[in-house]
Amino acid sequence: MTNSEPVVDVRGLHVRFGEVEAVAGIDLAAYAGQATALLGRNGAGKSTTMRVLAGVVPPTAGTVLVAGHDVRRDTLAAKQATGYCPDVGGLVPRATPWEHLQLSARLRRLDDWEGPARDLLERFELGDVAHRVTAGFSHGMGRRLSVVLAAMHQPQVLLLDEPFDGVDPIGVDATMDVIADARARGACVLVSTHLRELAIRACTTVSVLRGGSRVATMGSADMQGEEGARAYRSLLE
Numbered sequence: 001m002t003n004s005e006p007v008v009d010v011r012g013l014h015v016r017f018g019e020v021e022a023v024a025g026i027d028l029a030a031y032a033g034q035a036t037a038l039l040g041r042n043g044a045g046k047s048t049t050m051r052v053l054a055g056v057v058p059p060t061a062g063t064v065l066v067a068g069h070d071v072r073r074d075t076l077a078a079k080q081a082t083g084y085c086p087d088v089g090g091l092v093p094r095a096t097p098w099e100h101l102q103l104s105a106r107l108r109r110l111d112d113w114e115g116p117a118r119d120l121l122e123r124f125e126l127g128d129v130a131h132r133v134t135a136g137f138s139h140g141m142g143r144r145l146s147v148v149l150a151a152m153h154q155p156q157v158l159l160l161d162e163p164f165d166g167v168d169p170i171g172v173d174a175t176m177d178v179i180a181d182a183r184a185r186g187a188c189v190l191v192s193t194h195l196r197e198l199a200i201r202a203c204t205t206v207s208v209l210r211g212g213s214r215v216a217t218m219g220s221a222d223m224q225g226e227e228g229a230r231a232y233r234s235l236l237e
């Protein structure tokens with residue numbers, strides 16, 4: 001794969017749940033060292049697209065390549081290339097953050113993971129609760145741990161679905177750092193969010209989804225300020 005080839009390559013993606021067409025023909029290309037935001041209102045199809053990229057939901061139609069692997073035919077290889085922070089769930093209430101990290105490290109057969117994992121927990125201010133079960137965690141704490149779990153094995157493709165939702169400024173900054181670090185080591189990052197300002201801050205490129213379709217893709221700079229807010233609103237109407 002050359003640098004100019006997309007690491008995430010989505011063509012004509014459709015996802016149907018019974019009568020509902022959650023994704024109605026999306027094309028998307030995302031590249032190494034770049035961060036791309038999927039921005040849109042509730043129900044636009046962002047999470048469904050992310051779930052397909054993570055190998056959790058199969059495409060109804062279309063081709064989806066993740067790090068060169070077809071998510072339908074080669075689901076395991078595609079999953080191995082990704083780190084995924086789902087929009088909801090994913091944490092075991094009776095397990096501690098440290099146990100989550102241990103399990104992830106074992107499943108991925110990681111060596112020397114403990115030091116970097118401890119650093120990540122500290123950066124997200126989860127060091128003090130590393131050995132407390134997650135059942136009592138606030139929403140924001142759960143979000144922060146989900147980002148840590150997605151990032152700990154330094155995946156080639158980092159998928160963060162609503163990582164800023166209900167997260168305080170320190171957690172937001174830590175997530176921004178994780179995204180910057182991933183880009184610096186050449187990973188391809190996708191961030192799904194309905195928050196325009198954080199999408200701009202986190203990402204180089206913004207793709208706007210509406211009603212299951214991609215209605216625009218632009219550089220983050222074009223989404224900034226009052227003018228950017230107006231341009232975004234007009235895309236949603």
Ligand SMILES: Nc1ncnc2c1ncn2[C@@H]1O[C@H](COP(=O)(O)OP(=O)(O)OP(=O)(O)O)[C@@H](O)[C@H]1O
Nearest residue numbers: 017020021022041042043044045046047048049194
């Ligand atoms: N498992 C499912 N079964 C039925 N409908 C679904 C399912 N998952 C998603 N949908 C529907 O598909 C559409 C897109 O949902 P999706 O969660 O992808 O949107 P979103 O842009 O992530 O929204 P939000 O910002 O609210 O998370 C919505 O109409 C939703 O109700």
